[in-house]
Amino acid sequence: MNIEVWIAFASAVLVFCIIPGPTVILVMSQALSHGKKSVFPLVAGVLAGDLTAMTFSLAGLGGILAASSELFLILKWIGVAYLIxxxxxTFFAKVDDAQESPKTSSDKWSMFRSAYLVTALNPKGIVFFVAFLPQFISPAKDFIPQIVILVATFIVLVALNITFYTLFAGQVRERVQSRNAKKWFNRFGGSALFGAGAITASLKHS
Known part of the structure; x- marks a missing residue:
């Protein structure tokens, strides 16, 4: 793969990452609720979700979603319902000492699952990979090395981006010790997720 092609791909991914979407809103709201120690399960969930979406795309589901408005709507409304x-x-969560960090495996699993499902069930993400990745793959060269480089680049940049957002929100959470402020963090996080649900609901099949 030419270095120029790789730089163009990495630049496009950076723009894609920086623009906040449902996944970024989810991880920030969860970090506001649980603190910066939630970084690992949230980042791991997002990466697993992106890998799943890319696998679905490469397996042909992205093309099916692009052609089928019914399937697109089904996945979209599943994602909306889960975000809500x-x-x-999050909105109605109680503020207590146990909520400061994900101390139990069930807490970590819950956050991982949330990040994974929101990322993997985003139909626009699956269709995006179908339209996006092929533009940077040369048919004159071996497919496997190219796709490995592109996927690895995408995963690393997404991991750095999600880690930044999560650490920032978690740091804000842990610097504020007021119980009332933490309650409002939960309210804000829950409201942000309602907004993410509304954004997802507004997605249209093209």
Whole structure:
């Protein structure tokens, strides 16, 4: 792969990462609720979700979604319902000492699962990979080395981006010790997830 092609791909991914979407809103709201120690399960969930979406795309589901408005709508509304569900849990969560960090495996698993499902079930993300990745793959060269480089680059940049957002929100959470402020962090995080659900609901099949 030419270095020029790789730089163009990395630059496009950076722009894609910087623009906040449902996944970024989710991880920031969860970090505001649980603190910066939630970074690992959230980042791991997002990366697993992106890998799943890319696998679906390469397997042909992205093309099916692009052609089928019904399947697109089904996945979209599943994602909307899940974002609203997580938003309600965050909005009405109680503030206590156990909430400061994900201390149990169930807490970590819950955050990993949330980040994974929101990322993997985003139909626009699956279709995006179908339209995006082929532009940087040369048919004159071996497919496997190219796709490995592109996927690895995408995963590293997404991991850095999500880690930054999560650490920032978690740091804000841990610097504020007021119980009332933490309650409002939960309210804000829950409201942000409702907003992410509304954004996802507005997605249209093209």
């Amino acid at each position: 569900y997580i938003g309600c849990k």
